[in-house]
Amino acid sequence: xxxxxxVALAFSGGLDTTVCVPLLEEEYGYDEVIxxxxxxxxxAAEFDEAEETAEALGLDHYVVDATExxxxxxxxxxxxxxxxxxxxxGTALARPVIANAILEVxxxxxxxxxxxxxxxxxxxxxxxEAVWRATDMxxxxxxxxxGLTREWELEYAEERDLPVExxxxxxxxxxxxxxxxxxxxxxxxxxxxEPPEDIYDxxxxxxxxxxxxxxxxxxGVPVAVDGxxxxxxxxxxxxxxxxxxxxxxxxxxxxxxxxxxxxxxxxEHPAATTLLTAHEALEGLVHTxxxxxxxxxxxxxxxEYAYKGLVDSPLMGALEAFIAETQETxxxxxxxxxxxxxxxxxxxxxxxxxxSEDAASFNTETVAGIEQSDATGVAKYHGFQERLANAAKDRxxxxxxxxxxxxx
Numbered sequence: 001x002x003x004x005x006x007v008a009l010a011f012s013g014g015l016d017t018t019v020c021v022p023l024l025e026e027e028y029g030y031d032e033v034i035x036x037x038x039x040x041x042x043x044a045a046e047f048d049e050a051e052e053t054a055e056a057l058g059l060d061h062y063v064v065d066a067t068e069x070x071x072x073x074x075x076x077x078x079x080x081x082x083x084x085x086x087x088x089x090g091t092a093l094a095r096p097v098i099a100n101a102i103l104e105v106x107x108x109x110x111x112x113x114x115x116x117x118x119x120x121x122x123x124x125x126x127x128x129e130a131v132w133r134a135t136d137m138x139x140x141x142x143x144x145x146x147g148l149t150r151e152w153e154l155e156y157a158e159e160r161d162l163p164v165e166x167x168x169x170x171x172x173x174x175x176x177x178x179x180x181x182x183x184x185x186x187x188x189x190x191x192x193x194e195p196p197e198d199i200y201d202x203x204x205x206x207x208x209x210x211x212x213x214x215x216x217x218x219x220g221v222p223v224a225v226d227g228x229x230x231x232x233x234x235x236x237x238x239x240x241x242x243x244x245x246x247x248x249x250x251x252x253x254x255x256x257x258x259x260x261x262x263x264x265x266x267x268e269h270p271a272a273t274t275l276l277t278a279h280e281a282l283e284g285l286v287h288t289x290x291x292x293x294x295x296x297x298x299x300x301x302x303x304e305y306a307y308k309g310l311v312d313s314p315l316m317g318a319l320e321a322f323i324a325e326t327q328e329t330x331x332x333x334x335x336x337x338x339x340x341x342x343x344x345x346x347x348x349x350x351x352x353x354x355x356s357e358d359a360a361s362f363n364t365e366t367v368a369g370i371e372q373s374d375a376t377g378v379a380k381y382h383g384f385q386e387r388l389a390n391a392a393k394d395r396x397x398x399x400x401x402x403x404x405x406x407x408x
Contacts, residue, residue: 007114008105021033034060035057039063040067053163071179073097079279171186203268215336217333236275243270
């Protein structure tokens with residue numbers, strides 16, 4: 001007799017993952033399927049749906065709380081000033097956290113396989129499998145491998161009397177976690193379609209009211225808001241609420257996916273926008289120009305790898321070592337103003353500021369032994385090589401010379 005096999009399925013209780021349960025048994029020959037739902041800050045209703053659907057399917061269901069781990073990764077993204085094509089990374093950072101949590105459950109439960117309900121057109125399939133394919137377990141993607149369409153899934157669910165509410169999950173496809181909320185699908189797939197206000201849940205329409213918050217950092221990590229110390233998860237939740245009330249953190253963009261497809265995406269990310277704005281402003285105060293310039297290259301590379309779900313790669317470890325070194329002096333407070341849907345840094349202070357008010361002031365003559373007149377020598381040398389080069393060009397091309405000449 002063949003030994004029973006077991007597969008762990010990334011389970012949301014939605015149409016795709018519900019359909020995957022019988023398919024994994026019938027098409028892939030697994031004797032047992034377990035569902036794993038990972039908490040990275042989704043609404044409570046999503047866990048209720050997953051639990052109810054799992055119970056109706058007779059599915060062993062495991063829920064893993066990974067909110068703190070996810071928040072820590074988001075704060076690493078803050079230290080890296082990370083965004084992808086202009087929006088803070090949310091879904092991309094969540095997927096490796098989810099994948100690792102599912103892997104741990106699969107190992108604990110003696111599973112032989114790992115499965116997800118991602119399509120073959122999106123990014124998430126790659127982010128999950130970048131983690132899972134480092135193991136000896138079989139990796140299964142029924143929706144992709146069987147070429148399933150939504151219409152086929154709806155018919156299949158109806159034929160099998162699967163516990164889905166007609167497969168109708170709403171007009172939009174929405175993914176929510178602690179750091180961001182993404183909205184896509186439906187009419188939003190048309191780049192010329194203006195999104196209605198009702199696609200937004202975290203952010204109100206920007207108005208004329210303003211508000212300021214003071215955000216305190218210790219070595220690049222946000223630790224307090226308006227003087228109140230907060231752990232990462234409640235700090236993010238608080239800023240999502242406060243900044244969202246002013247319409248902060250909306251992005252409507254054409255996004256280039258890993259596979260090369262260009263898609264229309266809408267995001268909400270009030271806390272992420274606020275923290276990234278504040279952090280970058282503080283770095284501007286405490287870092288030298290050279291540090292800021294070089295770090296931008298590191299940040300771009302970190303964000304690219306994070307977008308691909310490769311957060312555990314050797315390169316990321318090296319990049320994060322550099323980033324951590326730069327954060328030793330990123331301690332201080334930044335005042336952020338919410339105004340008309342924007343978050344702007346309007347004040348910043350730090351004991352490690354690479355700044356001298358006396359040196360920068362127009363009202364001081366001598367600072368640290370340096371006088372205004374000392375700049376004369378610098379001014380004489382500045383552009384000297386360029387002046388020589390331009391003179392050489394004039395000699396090489398006299399017809400272009402601006403020196404003038406005899407008209408006779």
